[in-house]
Amino acid sequence: MTAIISQAPADRPVLTPRTVLLALGLVILAVVPVIGSDYWLNSLIVPTLVMGLAGVGLNLLTGYAGLVSLGSAAFMSIGAFSTYNLILRVPALPLPVALIVAGLIAASAGVLFGLPSLRIKGFYLSASTLGAQFFFEWLFTNFHWFSNDSMSLTISAPRLAIFGHDLNSPVGRYSLVVVTTLLLLWLAHNLIDSRIGRDWMAIRDMDTAAAVAGIPVGRRKLLAYGVSSFFCGIAGALWAFCYLGTADAHAFDLDKSFQVLFIVIIGGSASILGNFLGAAFIVLTPIALDILVQALGLDGIVDHGTVSNMLRIVFGAIIILLLIKEPDGLASLIGRLARRLSARPSRGTP
């Protein structure tokens, strides 16, 4: 018994592969704006980070709490439209506050559409968030107040500024995305590594036992919907204003929801790092395929529509292959590689 207690306080050694990876990531994020071109920032890194963030949002709900959602894009659109209207109608509101309030609005919508989870389980539960997906797309298309009566029904980036610093440059937008993402990741990590995160995983693994162990199952499920939608809402605002610049409700359609879902599936459920690997895959693979087509000179031979349809098929095939080869996602692939590289004997398990 003494042996057990003595090993308890030191949770982990300081220099784990995880800390190294984290430090490496931070260095890269700091160096990229200096060496990278605007194209890199705008078209590759910003969308990867933002979609990764949305993936984290869905992963909290699906990977950790075991609840399904097909409405991630709906909650993203709520975040985007809320931020737009908050900044437009309450000009005194600083950008960070607007983002947080927008996240909270998305969170309350998430809780509302999560209510059926108190009664329905599993696959059928997806109907509720699918409903949210169609409802909000309809709402933001048909009620022009949300887009400030603009003819094109679009919302465009508000003044992006924090404490007088103008962020309307590639590096400015990049910084906003990086800082927001890191902050939210820290919060996500804290939640996962707390009794709330454990409660979510317990509900995912066996909800009757969770109730008997004294976990307030219903409240935790609603909290998962709320937190997940908070993350998706802020990701939506970043997607609209830091990546697209101008967006309408159709930028957040069912396709986008599925993209977020694929990010979670490909990256690996219940893994934070996985979300960004999945997002990189979803964002970068089509671009890489595009470059490949041009490099092979196929662009001139076949017409453009055919090429882009072919790319979708190839993209889909890659996803299927990946899931067959690595059902637990890219995160587990990376984890295995890392273990092989460090080649330590595995410990603990009999």
Place this chain on the structure above:
Amino acid sequence: MSAPILDVQQVSLSFRGIKALTDLSFAVEKGEICALIGPNGAGKSSLLNIVNGVYRASSGRIIFDGAPFDRPTPMAAAQRGIGRTFQNNALFHRMSVLDNVLTGLTRLGRCNLLEIAFRVGRHPAERRAFRQRADEIIGFLEIGAYRDTVVGGLPYGLQKRVEMARALVASPTLLLLDEPIAGMNAEEKTELSRLIAEVNRVFGTTIVLIEHDIGVVMGLSHHVVVLDYGRKVGDGTPAEVRRNPEVIAAYLGTRH
């Protein structure tokens, strides 16, 4: 003599007309180990499910620690200090031993969402206290070597202990164990019986357990209640129950 910790009063339970329990009454004294025995389908697990709020009795009352349950739910039972393990292990399979045990403490948590998200206020102290408490119980049940192992891969006997640790970690006054030593080999049975007796002795936890192994039951329990077809056919000390002809007929079989 003090009032019983658990007083089952004329409890009946039926599923669509099929009677699982009929007019069942018995009392469990504070600090004792009470065994529920009886053939399969006698209603033992159903009774545990009523006591911790998974099922609701069709009629009758359960008085726990001097007060009845008005609207029994698993959560309410947990809050009043009833811990429980299941016949088929009900662990969280993808979580580590430590995390499984920690879930048993969640209802004692006092921090709010913001304290947890930003790791401020009461959270750091609560986190430390919870870990320390969980490690104590893990040590007590001698599963410290598996503290950080995912439970899904552990052998059945160890999983049983993890489940017991999860039920015990919040210091319940009453612990319900549904077939805690079923499916174990002789050595594992001896080990776990010893641990159950030790939990009872060291923590003073009242234990109600269901068990088929009569040898273990007779050695471990202070009090035995025998059920057959949802009725009580015997109630007393192990020695008394062993002599009761009705019990012998119903449970151990009639001699021809």
